[in-house]
Amino acid sequence: MMKRKYDMDYAATVEKDVEIRIEKTSTTKDKATADYLKTYADKLKNR
Amino acid sequence: MTKEEFNKKVQEEIKNYLPEEYASARVLIREIVNCNEQKRTALQIVKEGDNMAPNVYIDEFFDNYKKAEDFDRILKEIADVATNAERPDIDINRLTNYDLMKDRLTIELVDKNMNSERLKELAHTKHGDFAATYRIIISETAEGRSTALVNNSVVKQWGVTVEQIHQDALKADLLREPELYKMQDIIADIMGSEFAGFGFPEEREGNLLKKDPEDIEIDSKDMLVLTNKNRTNGAGLLLQEEILKKVSDIIGGDYYVLPSSIHETIILPAEGDIELDMLEEMVKEVNREEVAPQEILSNEVQYYDRDNAMLVNARIHENPVKNFDRGNDHLFATGKRLKNKGLEL
Numbered sequence: 001m002m003k004r005k006y007d008m009d010y011a012a013t014v015e016k017d018v019e020i021r022i023e024k025t026s027t028t029k030d031k032a033t034a035d036y037l038k039t040y041a042d043k044l045k046n047r
Numbered sequence: 048m049t050k051e052e053f054n055k056k057v058q059e060e061i062k063n064y065l066p067e068e069y070a071s072a073r074v075l076i077r078e079i080v081n082c083n084e085q086k087r088t089a090l091q092i093v094k095e096g097d098n099m100a101p102n103v104y105i106d107e108f109f110d111n112y113k114k115a116e117d118f119d120r121i122l123k124e125i126a127d128v129a130t131n132a133e134r135p136d137i138d139i140n141r142l143t144n145y146d147l148m149k150d151r152l153t154i155e156l157v158d159k160n161m162n163s164e165r166l167k168e169l170a171h172t173k174h175g176d177f178a179a180t181y182r183i184i185i186s187e188t189a190e191g192r193s194t195a196l197v198n199n200s201v202v203k204q205w206g207v208t209v210e211q212i213h214q215d216a217l218k219a220d221l222l223r224e225p226e227l228y229k230m231q232d233i234i235a236d237i238m239g240s241e242f243a244g245f246g247f248p249e250e251r252e253g254n255l256l257k258k259d260p261e262d263i264e265i266d267s268k269d270m271l272v273l274t275n276k277n278r279t280n281g282a283g284l285l286l287q288e289e290i291l292k293k294v295s296d297i298i299g300g301d302y303y304v305l306p307s308s309i310h311e312t313i314i315l316p317a318e319g320d321i322e323l324d325m326l327e328e329m330v331k332e333v334n335r336e337e338v339a340p341q342e343i344l345s346n347e348v349q350y351y352d353r354d355n356a357m358l359v360n361a362r363i364h365e366n367p368v369k370n371f372d373r374g375n376d377h378l379f380a381t382g383k384r385l386k387n388k389g390l391e392l
Contacts, residue, residue: 008132011077011091012099014142018200021079021102022135025279026191033310034237036337037272040305040313041230043329044270047321 053109054088056118057125061090064126071095077102082309082341083161092129098139101132135193137185142195145205151184152216153194153223154283155309158345170197172213174286176347176360181216182280192279217286224276225284227255227294230313233272260296267318271298274311281311282344285358295353302351303361305330306344323348323361 010022048056058076062069075091079102089102108121141147159166159178171178181197202209228236232251255263255271265271273294274281284290285304294302294314301317303326315321326348334343350361 008104008128009102010099010132010135011102012137012139012142012195014098014139014201015204018143018204020142020195020198020201022099022137022185022193022195024135024191024193031238032337032339033278033308034234036307036333037230037234037237037311037313039333039337040307040329041234041270044313044315045268047268047319047325 048112050088050106050109053112054090054105057090057105057108057122060122061092061125061129064122065092066130069094069130076105079104080165082155082157082165083343084165085341090125090129099134101129103129103132135185137193142183142201143204145207148183148205149212149215150219152197152212152219153182153184153280154213154216154220154286155180155182155196155280156282156285156344157309158306158343158347161343161345168198170199170202170209170212172209175358176345176349177285179213179216179283179286181212187277192277216283220275220283221287221290224254225256225287225290226274226276226281227297227314228253228272228274229255230270230272233274233311255297256290256293258297260293260299263297265298265316267316269316271314272307272311273304273314278310280309282306282309285312285349288356291351291358292356295351301353304349304351304358306347306349307333308338308342309344310342312344317350323365326361 009024011019012022013019054076058074061074062072065072069092072095073091073093075093077089077091079087079089081087087104088106090105091100091102093100103125105125108125112118112121156174156177156179158176159173160176162178162180166178166180169180171180173179182194183197185193185195187193197212202212205212229252232253235251252258252263271294273284273290275284298314298316303315303317303321305313305315305326307313307330315326327346330348331346334346348361349358350364351358352364
């Protein structure tokens, strides 16, 4: 069975009362970014 | 089962699915607030004596449960995710040392009104419509990065002012290769060969910030995209005054800034007959329909005024006196004044 991929990050306790959240993010160089930029390009070229 | 009942049941029963070493672990359900106040529910399993615990977001598991998946199987899957999570390779104690962290700071620019609750917990400075929040870049590869948001308790631990953090983050971001591309270049770069045949030029002009403005031809209909090499949190470059000025040198005048996402912004020469109403409507529509909610930067179009060397809300720039009462003491991104518009704060 193929494993599904879920979002996750870590809560790290640096000291007493000091906690930070360590997040993992993938680079945004993806199709979703190109899609909304292309929407802007299409709308703006007719201005 | 409602979502609240599901969360409670997961919290009560997950230990039955965890290995023996988790027998004395604490199991917590916490609400995590992301950019633009996007809230998610995390299951946190804290092993005794451990200083790091995974946040496993269980909203997606609840969605699967609603699709009639077996609860027992879902608990097994949550336990599997929690126990097999790849732990960040970091010495937590280093995070308390500001001198070690200051070069790792980066600005995450957000809309201050869309994050008003969240900002109460975070170190931030206000700049016009925006607030600069700060992340520590823990590790960075071609695939992505691990970061931590700087909250108030971290600032207290560091013993520095937020203004110091801001200045150090500005310096650090300048070293992360700011980039200004023509729109067609950046789309082609992201889409690669998929874009072949769409009429875009084969020869790309590259990063315009690295060129002499005299050598760049900009048409009034050109669209430019301002971001950084990693295309992550690139909207923070709007706080770099030298970059804004260089963009103006390249364009040869004033320009509009469309807040396309927290990762990049779109620059348009303020020439011809651009209607601000149209730009504002476009930004709202694209934000509403296409941008991931946690990556929306703002609905407020900005304007770079070359004479005053400042970035300002475009609506206020258009008529500062008329719009004066809509703002507050953080009206202008650079803190300067629209002297040639007859307005003094």
